[in-house]
Amino acid sequence: GAGVSQSPRYKVAKRGQDVALRCDPISGHVSLFWYQQALGQGPEFLTYFQNEAQLDKSGLPSDRFFAERPEGSVSTLKIQRTQQEDSAVYLCASSFWGQGPEQFFGPGTRLTVL
Amino acid sequence: AQTVTQSQPEMSVQEAETVTLSCTYDTSESDYYLFWYKQPPSRQMILVIRQEAYKQQNATENRFSVNFQKAAKSFSLKISDSQLGDAAMYFCAYRRSPGAQKLVFGQGTRLTINP
Numbered sequence: 001g002a003g004v005s006q007s008p009r010y011k012v013a014k015r016g017q018d019v020a021l022r023c024d025p026i027s028g029h030v031s032l033f034w035y036q037q038a039l040g041q042g043p044e045f046l047t048y049f050q051n052e053a054q055l056d057k058s059g060l061p062s063d064r065f066f067a068e069r070p071e072g073s074v075s076t077l078k079i080q081r082t083q084q085e086d087s088a089v090y091l092c093a094s095s096f097w098g099q100g101p102e103q104f105f106g107p108g109t110r111l112t113v114l
Numbered sequence: 115a116q117t118v119t120q121s122q123p124e125m126s127v128q129e130a131e132t133v134t135l136s137c138t139y140d141t142s143e144s145d146y147y148l149f150w151y152k153q154p155p156s157r158q159m160i161l162v163i164r165q166e167a168y169k170q171q172n173a174t175e176n177r178f179s180v181n182f183q184k185a186a187k188s189f190s191l192k193i194s195d196s197q198l199g200d201a202a203m204y205f206c207a208y209r210r211s212p213g214a215q216k217l218v219f220g221q222g223t224r225l226t227i228n229p
Contacts, residue, residue, distance in 0.1 A: 042219030
């Protein structure tokens with residue numbers, strides 16, 4: 001596709017449920033990033049992949065958060081046993097160094113945990 | 115750790131006027147990039163402008179320009195001839211160089227355009 005896509009756009013979960021958020025990066029983009037954006041705040045880094053390798057997961061807030069990118073393209077962010085504090089917009093971004101240093105963002109998934 | 119600070123939670127400007135959004139950052143690195151991203155209500159982050167730290171010349175993109183003061187660690191965005199479509203949240207962001215590096219964002223400035 002022409003841009004980064006994310007699904008679903010909106011997700012409502014009951015506390016304790018598991019959720020899976022999907023990101024389709026721009027074709028050919030080697031690097032993929034996940035960010036968490038709380039209401040009224042700037043995005044905060046969660047994790048980074050280069051191809052299928054997860055090179056940095058220092059931003060994941062707890063072991064309930066897990067991300068994967070098994071074939072080096074589509075990525076999934078999974079949150080187990082969701083808590084109310086997990087409510088946020090989850091943004092995915094991709095980049096390709098040969099095209100410059102900027103990251104291209106998807107529209108985000110708004111997660112609401114009741 | 116690097117930090118980015120936007121001290122103006124909200125700004126407003128009359129249509130066709132000029133507005134400047136402020137950003138300061140803290141880093142011990144000498145080589146890095148700075149960005150301004152725009153986030154409308156649709157949530158899609160859109161790159162407005164970028165600046166390489168090694169370049170002394172300020173970046174310009176049509177009505178958008180920056181004032182990059184490396185010694186002062188300041189990176190402000192000037193929007194000229196403001197248009198209604200410029201209304202959005204604006205985020206200043208920093209990333210190290212080289213290679214793929216995470217972005218560190220400021221808290222954002224909500225810009226309102228008054229017709």
